[in-house]
Amino acid sequence: MTMPDQRRYPPFADSRLPHVGTYRRVLAVSVDRLYENALDWAHLPFLHASSFARIDLHDAGPWGWRANVATVTGDQLVLELRLDRECRRWITRTLDGPNAGSEIWTHAFPIATRRTDIVVDFFVPGIAPEDRERVGQAFCDIYERLYDEDVAMMIERQRQMDRRIEADRGGESLRLGPEDSLALPLRVEFAGRDYIVARVDDGLLAHVARCPHQMGPLPAAVAGVVRCPWHGYRFDARTGKCLTGQVCQLPQAPTVRIREGEVWLDR
Ligand code: FES
Numbered sequence: 001m002t003m004p005d006q007r008r009y010p011p012f013a014d015s016r017l018p019h020v021g022t023y024r025r026v027l028a029v030s031v032d033r034l035y036e037n038a039l040d041w042a043h044l045p046f047l048h049a050s051s052f053a054r055i056d057l058h059d060a061g062p063w064g065w066r067a068n069v070a071t072v073t074g075d076q077l078v079l080e081l082r083l084d085r086e087c088r089r090w091i092t093r094t095l096d097g098p099n100a101g102s103e104i105w106t107h108a109f110p111i112a113t114r115r116t117d118i119v120v121d122f123f124v125p126g127i128a129p130e131d132r133e134r135v136g137q138a139f140c141d142i143y144e145r146l147y148d149e150d151v152a153m154m155i156e157r158q159r160q161m162d163r164r165i166e167a168d169r170g171g172e173s174l175r176l177g178p179e180d181s182l183a184l185p186l187r188v189e190f191a192g193r194d195y196i197v198a199r200v201d202d203g204l205l206a207h208v209a210r211c212p213h214q215m216g217p218l219p220a221a222v223a224g225v226v227r228c229p230w231h232g233y234r235f236d237a238r239t240g241k242c243l244t245g246q247v248c249q250l251p252q253a254p255t256v257r258i259r260e261g262e263v264w265l266d267r
């Protein structure tokens with residue numbers, strides 16, 4: 001697909017585009033988590049792997065992002081999202097591909113610190129009046145699924161941000177039990193943080209259970225590699241090094257030691 005020529009695209013269309021439907025939902029998250037989620041282009045092919053296959057960024061900033069997006073059904077789109085904090089809304093436009101010219105306007109209405117009402121309006125050009133309801137329903141169904149996935153991520157991220165404030169307490173060592181009785185991989189809380197003890201290279205190793213990028217939930221290392229489900233970053237569990245090139249690494253985890261047949265975590 002060629003890069004979009006911005007001059008071909010008019011500024012945001014207005015109500016002359018046919019309105020085909022509205023999706024509305026109250027989400028148990030703050031409006032800040034929603035802005036963060038809207039700007040987070042990188043999660044599309046990972047968190048929403050059932051909808052998107054790939055994303056190639058053109059440009060991103062506090063204003064939003066523009067990218068080539070491939071769907072799992074083989075469609076190639078150029079999408080642009082523009083965030084307008086002042087009006088508490090973001091507008092996603094399809095610049096190229098199927099439904100080019102369509103716009104999705106999301107307005108966010110905070111109703112409590114961690115409760116936000118969202119209203120999402122779908123505008124699609126070239127849809128005959130008798131087809132609007134059907135097309136609108138199809139958009140609502142997609143948004144229902146995407147928001148189910150997004151809400152789970154936003155709530156979990158908020159929970160981890162709250163928890164981080166309480167971290168860094170606890171002792172110097174934790175006894176996990178006899179080596180032959182451990183059900184691996186094992187999730188443990190130690191000094192206020194979550195770790196996973198897994199078998200790596202015939203030995204036991206602990207690594208953090210939270211991604212250093214945006215605190216996504218990390219699964220146990222497989223063949224020494226930990227892969228985050230939220231944006232697909234991969235890490236070497238032994239060294240903490242990021243294997244996908246991003247500037248972050250796994251923080252140091254406690255050392256696993258075996259003393260008289262018992263497994264211990266030591267700070
Ligand atoms: S939270 Fe983004 S890759 Fe883990």
Ligand SMILES: [Fe+2]
Pocket residue numbers: 037043044047048146150
């Ligand atoms: Fe999302």
